[in-house]
Amino acid sequence: MNQNIIELTGLTKTYGSFIAVDHLSLTIRKGEIYGLLGPNGAGKSTAILMMLGLTDPSSGSVKVCGIDSTTNPIEVKRKVGYLPEDVGFYDDYTGLENLIYTAQLNGFPLNRAREKAEQLLIRVGLTDAANKKTGKYSRGMRQRLGFADVLIKSPEVIILDEPTLGIDPRGVREFLDLIVKLSKEDSHTVLLSSHHLHQVQEVCDRVGLFIGGKLIAEGDIHSLSRKLFSDQPFSIQVGIKFYADKKGSEQDHATPERLKDSIKKIEGVLTAQLSNNTLHIGCSHDATDEIVRVIVDSGAGVTFLNKKEYGLDDIYNRFFEEFDDHE
Amino acid sequence: MTGNVKNNASLWLTQTAEFLKNFNILKKSGSDSRIIHPYMVIVNKEISDHVRSWRFIILFILIALTCLGSVYIALANIGDAVKSSDPDNPFLFLKLFTVSDGTLPAFFVFVSFLGPLLGISLGFDAINSEKNKGTLSRILAQPVPRDYLINAKFTAALYVISVMLFSLGFLVMGFGLTMTGIPPTPEEFLRVVFFIVVSIFYVSFWLNLSILFSVLFHQPATSALSGIAVWLFFTVFYSIIVNVIAKAAAPSVTATAQQVVNYHEFILNLLRVLPSQLFSDATTTLLMPSVRSLGPLTMEQIVGTLPGPLPLGQSLLIVWPQITGLIAATIICFALSYISFMRREIRSR
Numbered sequence: 010m011n012q013n014i015i016e017l018t019g020l021t022k023t024y025g026s027f028i029a030v031d032h033l034s035l036t037i038r039k040g041e042i043y044g045l046l047g048p049n050g051a052g053k054s055t056a057i058l059m060m061l062g063l064t065d066p067s068s069g070s071v072k073v074c075g076i077d078s079t080t081n082p083i084e085v086k087r088k089v090g091y092l093p094e095d096v097g098f099y100d101d102y103t104g105l106e107n108l109i110y111t112a113q114l115n116g117f118p119l120n121r122a123r124e125k126a127e128q129l130l131i132r133v134g135l136t137d138a139a140n141k142k143t144g145k146y147s148r149g150m151r152q153r154l155g156f157a158d159v160l161i162k163s164p165e166v167i168i169l170d171e172p173t174l175g176i177d178p179r180g181v182r183e184f185l186d187l188i189v190k191l192s193k194e195d196s197h198t199v200l201l202s203s204h205h206l207h208q209v210q211e212v213c214d215r216v217g218l219f220i221g222g223k224l225i226a227e228g229d230i231h232s233l234s235r236k237l238f239s240d241q242p243f244s245i246q247v248g249i250k251f252y253a254d255k256k257g258s259e260q261d262h263a264t265p266e267r268l269k270d271s272i273k274k275i276e277g278v279l280t281a282q283l284s285n286n287t288l289h290i291g292c293s294h295d296a297t298d299e300i301v302r303v304i305v306d307s308g309a310g311v312t313f314l315n316k317k318e319y320g321l322d323d324i325y326n327r328f329f330e331e332f333d334d335h336e
Numbered sequence: 337m338t339g340n341v342k343n344n345a346s347l348w349l350t351q352t353a354e355f356l357k358n359f360n361i362l363k364k365s366g367s368d369s370r371i372i373h374p375y376m377v378i379v380n381k382e383i384s385d386h387v388r389s390w391r392f393i394i395l396f397i398l399i400a401l402t403c404l405g406s407v408y409i410a411l412a413n414i415g416d417a418v419k420s421s422d423p424d425n426p427f428l429f430l431k432l433f434t435v436s437d438g439t440l441p442a443f444f445v446f447v448s449f450l451g452p453l454l455g456i457s458l459g460f461d462a463i464n465s466e467k468n469k470g471t472l473s474r475i476l477a478q479p480v481p482r483d484y485l486i487n488a489k490f491t492a493a494l495y496v497i498s499v500m501l502f503s504l505g506f507l508v509m510g511f512g513l514t515m516t517g518i519p520p521t522p523e524e525f526l527r528v529v530f531f532i533v534v535s536i537f538y539v540s541f542w543l544n545l546s547i548l549f550s551v552l553f554h555q556p557a558t559s560a561l562s563g564i565a566v567w568l569f570f571t572v573f574y575s576i577i578v579n580v581i582a583k584a585a586a587p588s589v590t591a592t593a594q595q596v597v598n599y600h601e602f603i604l605n606l607l608r609v610l611p612s613q614l615f616s617d618a619t620t621t622l623l624m625p626s627v628r629s630l631g632p633l634t635m636e637q638i639v640g641t642l643p644g645p646l647p648l649g650q651s652l653l654i655v656w657p658q659i660t661g662l663i664a665a666t667i668i669c670f671a672l673s674y675i676s677f678m679r680r681e682i683r684s685r
């Protein structure tokens with residue numbers, strides 16, 4: 010199960026003086042769904058093209074299913090289904106005919122090709138549109154047909170380049186569910202690239218952050234956030250209500266400064282900032298109960314409490330900041 | 337009795353129908369379960385795309401109509417052509433392709449004029465339209481060698497052109513046969529076949545040139561325009577330029593015979609850069625057996641010769657350099673497009 014199905018070592022691609030992919034090393038195990046994340050122009054597509062042998066690397070090596078993609082692309086293409094970004098079909102042909110053509114290119118005889126194409130159209134939910142010309146397909150339908158087109162050769166690995174680009178939110182959800190469902194059913198390995206974090210977060214087993222041609226971080230979302238926010242992995246927001254002056258209780262009167270000071274004294278609290286009656290606290294371990302007790306004891310009220318978990322968005326932004334700093 | 341016959345007949349009919357149906361099913365399932373080589377899959381698709389495309393239908397109608405027109409003119413004037421004492425008289429049938437009264441060009445002139453248009457229109461969007469449609473990266477992600485696509489595009493267009501030119505040529509022959517009642521001799525037939533083959537080479541040169549442009553340029557419109565520009569340059573401007581050079585380089589009145597001959601050969605060689613010149617040299621020699629040389633002949637060479645037709649082998653020998661030149665130009669264009677396509681990075685859209 011832990012067999013490496015895609016292995017990139019020191020992969021580099023330069024266009025003149027521009028480095029599109031910079032010493033990329035990456036391994037993807039059999040059966041996992043891997044998300045390659047990065048902004049536009051990060052070199053995701055170039056890396057994918059090199060995996061398929063559609064462009065030659067400047068240096069380094071690519072192995073897919075143990076086959077070198079640069080020297081033996083045809084064998085690789087037998088095992089890899091690739092859905093290019095913004096996939097196109099022959100507009101004068103129906104969806105079914107387009108699929109049959111692909112199947113025939115993969116060496117299926119006509120009757121098997123038709124059988125398989127019809128089955129796949131049912132699986133991706135395009136039965137009604139099977140005999141419609143693809144020129145009349147919507148973007149979402151084209152993407153589904155593209156996925157059927159990828160599956161028709163029963164690939165071991167599926168590579169999807171920006172599969173969710175240009176589909177409406179509901180369509181994205183359905184499409185990603187489809188990818189997960191079908192790939193788990195047939196136990197495909199999936200590599201998908203995207204700059205949409207949330208979507209990828211939901212479906213991927215592991216993600217790799219890819220910026221400026223470099224793989225900056227890799228792992229599942231938890232380990233990524235632990236790695237990134239190692240100084241303050243827990244972040245808590247507390248809404249504070251300060252009561253109006255109570256005569257004679259000078260001693261207990263909570264002022265923002267005093268409250269801040271007392272919170273900073275709690276063990277594990279690293280930072281505390283107050284703005285607009287909201288307290289932002291960063292701490293090294295989960296100290297929520299302690300914090301709330303201190304606030305209430307000080308005589309102030311708690312209006313809301315929010316334990317913040319770092320998602321991909323924060324991870325992404327954080328990396329961008331760091332990357333920009335390096336520039 | 338009649339009822340019996342009727343019954344028998346209907347029984348026979350149903351049986352035959354049944355048999356045919358079975359046969360069809362057999363045949364169908366037989367061809368359906370056959371694995372077609374991926375290369376042939378692409379070729380088949382390209383051929384059907386060409387044949388179904390409007391541009392091919394329009395060009396076919398255009399060329400067929402001009403063919404019929406030129407054959408009509410040729411048939412109307414063939415009588416006059418026979419009366420004059422010319423050595424091509426035994427080859428009456430070939431005159432169908434060459435005779436004209438000046439109102440409409442002869443068949444072979446039409447081919448030399450419309451052939452480039454046919455070639456350019458079948459090839460100018462071969463690769464770039466696939467890229468613009470986003471199908472190129474999808475097809476090349478299938479387990480087929482990359483050159484299959486470009487080779488299949490060429491093969492399919494060549495196939496379509498060959499079928500079209502052969503059928504037109506044979507149609508013209510058929511017309512001539514029915515209208516004049518004179519059957520062609522085997523030699524005439526072979527000459528026509530060679531003429532058609534040379535025409536196919538000529539059209540495929542333009543086809544490959546436009547495929548080259550379709551690899552180089554991303555917009556189909558750009559590649560179509562560059563193809564047409566090259567064609568216009570070769571048909572109109574190149575001969576003007578050659579004329580200017582000819583005037584400037586013209587030998588003086590006192591020049592020796594050798595100098596004059598050299599000069600004429602120089603001008604001819606300049607013209608022979610033109611594929612259309614190669615084509616018209618080759619076709620006139622093939623269709624007019626009395627043509628003995630394509631360059632200047634001195635008096636010594638002519639003295640003692642009887643004006644008469646050459647045998648087919650000799651005519652072929654005369655035009656061999658022309659044919660080789662045409663094939664070479666075709667192959668160079670194809671090789672260039674092949675190389676630039678194979679080294680191309682295939683990005684989506």
